[in-house]
Structure formats: C-alpha cells, structure tokens
Amino acid sequence: MGYGKVEPKAEVATLIASMLEEVKALAAPSCTFLVEKGKMCNDTVVLNNGAQFGVGKILGSLLTGSESFALFTATAGEDFQQFQKSFSPQDDILCCFIADVIGTLLVEAVGDRMEFFLKQQIHPLKHTHRFSPGYCGWPLTEQKNLFAQMGGNPCGIRLSDVCLMTPEKSISGLIGIGPQVNEKVYGCRYCNLETCYKRKKRK
Amino acid sequence: MADLQELYKAIVEGNLNVAKSITQEAMEEQIEPQVIINEHMSKAMQEIGKRFEEGKAFVPELLMSARAMKGALDIVKPHMAQSGTTSLGTVVIGTVKGDLHDIGKNLVASMLEGCGFKVVNLGSDISSDKFVAAVKEHHAQIVCLSALLTTTMHYMQKVIQALEEEGIRQQVKVMIGGAPVSEAFAHQIGADGYSENANAAVTLARTLVSA
Numbered sequence: 001m002g003y004g005k006v007e008p009k010a011e012v013a014t015l016i017a018s019m020l021e022e023v024k025a026l027a028a029p030s031c032t033f034l035v036e037k038g039k040m041c042n043d044t045v046v047l048n049n050g051a052q053f054g055v056g057k058i059l060g061s062l063l064t065g066s067e068s069f070a071l072f073t074a075t076a077g078e079d080f081q082q083f084q085k086s087f088s089p090q091d092d093i094l095c096c097f098i099a100d101v102i103g104t105l106l107v108e109a110v111g112d113r114m115e116f117f118l119k120q121q122i123h124p125l126k127h128t129h130r131f132s133p134g135y136c137g138w139p140l141t142e143q144k145n146l147f148a149q150m151g152g153n154p155c156g157i158r159l160s161d162v163c164l165m166t167p168e169k170s171i172s173g174l175i176g177i178g179p180q181v182n183e184k185v186y187g188c189r190y191c192n193l194e195t196c197y198k199r200k201k202r203k
Numbered sequence: 204m205a206d207l208q209e210l211y212k213a214i215v216e217g218n219l220n221v222a223k224s225i226t227q228e229a230m231e232e233q234i235e236p237q238v239i240i241n242e243h244m245s246k247a248m249q250e251i252g253k254r255f256e257e258g259k260a261f262v263p264e265l266l267m268s269a270r271a272m273k274g275a276l277d278i279v280k281p282h283m284a285q286s287g288t289t290s291l292g293t294v295v296i297g298t299v300k301g302d303l304h305d306i307g308k309n310l311v312a313s314m315l316e317g318c319g320f321k322v323v324n325l326g327s328d329i330s331s332d333k334f335v336a337a338v339k340e341h342h343a344q345i346v347c348l349s350a351l352l353t354t355t356m357h358y359m360q361k362v363i364q365a366l367e368e369e370g371i372r373q374q375v376k377v378m379i380g381g382a383p384v385s386e387a388f389a390h391q392i393g394a395d396g397y398s399e400n401a402n403a404a405v406t407l408a409r410t411l412v413s414a
Contacts, residue, residue, distance in 0.1 A: 002261045009264065011217075011267070012263045012264070089309035089312070089324070093269070093270070093310065093313040094263055094266045094267060094270065096309060097262060097263065098263070100306040134353070134354065140352070160303070162301040162355075164301075164352075
C-alpha cells in the first residue's frame with residue numbers, strides 16, 4: 001500500500017486487521033505442480049510426453065540446463081474471490097483496494113509455498129525461478145497449452161477466451177529443474193519488455 | 204453556524220460523518236455551494252493530494268478523503284442546480300476490452316468523483332463501441348482508458364480510432380493509465396495525457412478540462 005516503514009493511521013490499521021481476520025477464516029488457497037521430464041530445444045520447452053512451450057529467447061536461456069519442468073498453478077481461491085467481489089467500488093473503494101492488496105500478497109505467498117513443496121520433492125536438484133506466460137516474451141496464449149497439460153482447471157482455475165484467470169488472484173507457469181540450472185538469475189536485465197510494470201517501478 | 208474550517212479538516216482527515224454533518228449545516232444556513240466547494244472542499248482535496256505526492260499520505264488516506272468529499276458533495280448536489288453550480292466535467296472511464304483488471308481504474312474513478320467530476324464508470328472489458336456510445340450519451344469531456352496487460356494496452360489506440368471515425372475525437376480528451384503504459388505510449392497512440400496514479404489523474408483531468 002506504499003506505507004513502507006510508516007504506520008498506517010489507526011482507522012486504516014484496524015480495517016486491515018479486521019479484513020485479514022476475515023480472509024484467514026474464509027480463504028481456501030491452493031497450489032499444485034506437475035513435474036515432467038523434458039529438455040530445452042532452442043527457445044522451446046519440449047516435454048517427454050510431447051507437449052511443447054514456446055517460451056522465447058529470454059526464458060529459453062534462463063531455463064538452459066533443465067532436465068525436467070514443474071508446471072504449476074496457485075490461487076487465493078474462489079472464496080477469496082467472492083470476498084473481494086463483495087465490496088462495491090462505488091460505495092467501498094477503500095475495502096476494494098485493501099482486499100486487492102491482500103489477494104496479491106496471498107497468491108504470491110501460496111506460490112512461495114508451492115515452491116517449498118517442489119524443493120522438497122526434487123531435492124537435491126536445483127530449480128529456477130517461476131516463469132509465467134505473458135512475461136519475458138512467453139506469449140500469454142500459451143496459458144491454454146499449460147492448462148491443458150494440467151488437466152484443464154488446475155486448482156479450480158478457469159481461463160477466459162483471452163487467457164485471463166478466474167479467480168483473478170491466481171498465478172501459473174513453469175519452473176526448470178536440474179543439477180546445473182541457475183537458481184538466482186532473473187530480473188529486468190534479462191527481459192526486453194519495455195512496458196513491464198516491474199521495469200517501470202525500478203525507474 | 205457551520206464551521207467550514209472543520210469541513211476542510213474533516214475531508215483532509217477522511218472523516219465522512221463529520222464532513223457530512225457540517226455540510227448539512229451549511230446547506231441549512233444557505234451558504235452558497237460554490238463557496239463551500241471552491242473555498243473548502245476542493246482545497247482539502249488539494250491538500251491531501253499534495254501530502255500524497257510528498258509521501259506523507261498514502262492511497263488509503265487519499266481514498267478516505269475522496270469518500271468524505273463525495274459524501275459532502277452528495278449533500279450539496281441538490282442545491283447546485285438552483286445556484287447554477289455545475290460539476291467540473293463529465294468523465295467516462297473503463298478498462299479496455301480483453302482486460303478484467305479494475306482496481307486501479309476504480310481508484311481513479313473514486314478520486315475524480317471525490318474531486319467534483321461526474322464519473323460514468325463503464326467497468327472492465329469494454330469495447331470501443333461502448334466507449335463511443337457512452338461519450339455521446341453523457342456528453343463527456345474526458346474519456347479515461349485503463350489496461351493492466353501488455354496484451355490489452357494496444358486496444359487503447361482502437362478506442363481513439365473509433366472516436367475519430369465517429370467524428371467526436373475533437374470533443375473529448377483521452378487520458379490513459381495502467382501498469383504497462385507510459386507518457387511515451389500516450390503520445391504514440393495519440394492520447395491527450397497519461398497519469399501514473401489516481402492523484403495525478405485528477406490533476407491531469409483538471410488541466411485538460413480547463414485547456
């Protein structure tokens with residue numbers, strides 16, 4: 001919310017605390033991953049089951065050395081989506097904003113949890129960061145391919161015709177796995193997407 | 204007697220009930236709406252906007268002030284027609300087709316409304332036809348286009364083209380906003396301006412309607 005080290009005013013702090021309590025009581029976040037053997041072939045992930053993902057040049061280089069791939073999804077869940085939609089932007093924009101921030105933090109935390117489980121399963125192998133369609137030159141339309149590989153509606157997430165996810169607070173993508181993959185490498189210097197919001201924030 | 208300095212303070216502090224109560228008193232005392240709005244309410248919003256720009260206030264505080272301002276304005280509105288006072292202008296706002304993200308757009312809508320604009324919020328996933336129809340129907344001075352995705356930001360240009368094709372581009376200013384867009388992109392697609400946050404959007408909208 002931009003506060004950094006500044007304490008929110010009491011009214012805002014109380015509201016955030018009470019909404020967090022509500023979310024704790026109702027949210028049912030979930031995550032899943034599917035590990036498949038495969039290899040990088042130029043800029044394409046080729047799984048042994050025949051599936052392919054055209055991840056592009058940037059991710060192609062970051063995934064180099066991967067011997068298998070974890071396809072993943074994570075979501076804040078349908079109940080959270082309902083909670084978020086219960087606030088009207090016309091009448092309660094402050095709660096809408098706070099709910100949006102909570103949802104973003106929640107789904108990223110679920111993503112971290114998914115990575116924790118993955119790490120346990122693949123130990124002692126290394127893994128890359130998680131990469132998602134729509135970033136670093138990997139077309140968003142590849143969501144369809146990804147979801148098809150994961151059974152259609154992993155974690156109950158649905159794709160719209162333009163490949164957006166519902167519940168909105170969801171993430172998806174893949175992670176490279178192998179003894180030699182680079183765990184740390186990522187960031188704006190590897191991506192040429194001038195319009196990315198992460199790049200804009202750094203400027 | 205209505206303490207209009209307290210009204211100013213209530214809006215800066217985002218205190219809705221106090222703002223409404225003082226405004227009600229002021230209306231009963233038949234104080235000119237124009238005086239209340241220009242001398243107290245708008246100045247309060249300018250103050251919270253200034254604090255936001257200086258990093259002394261944050262989005263929640265902005266929204267609370269906008270809510271207090273809107274609550275007070277709702278009380279003033281019925282008296283505005285009688286006194287000849289009008290809104291700052293009409294704004295049509297929406298997230299462009301293919302994009303369902305709307306929190307940023309709603310923040311801007313809320314701030315514009317709180318600062319005295321009449322706002323027609325079309326929602327998300329809005330086609331160029333709907334933008335054009337809304338601009339015509341509401342005689343909007345400004346249309347605000349929002350997008351969060353790099354895949355949908357280019358649709359903004361289609362909306363501008365549609366406004367041109369309908370012959371109404373010169374009647375309406377186009378503002379754009381959203382994570383992937385920038386001032387340069389606004390120039391590139393022929394928009395009239397870009398704003399980085401809800402507070403800056405209000406400043407830009409004020410500038411555009413007075414140009």
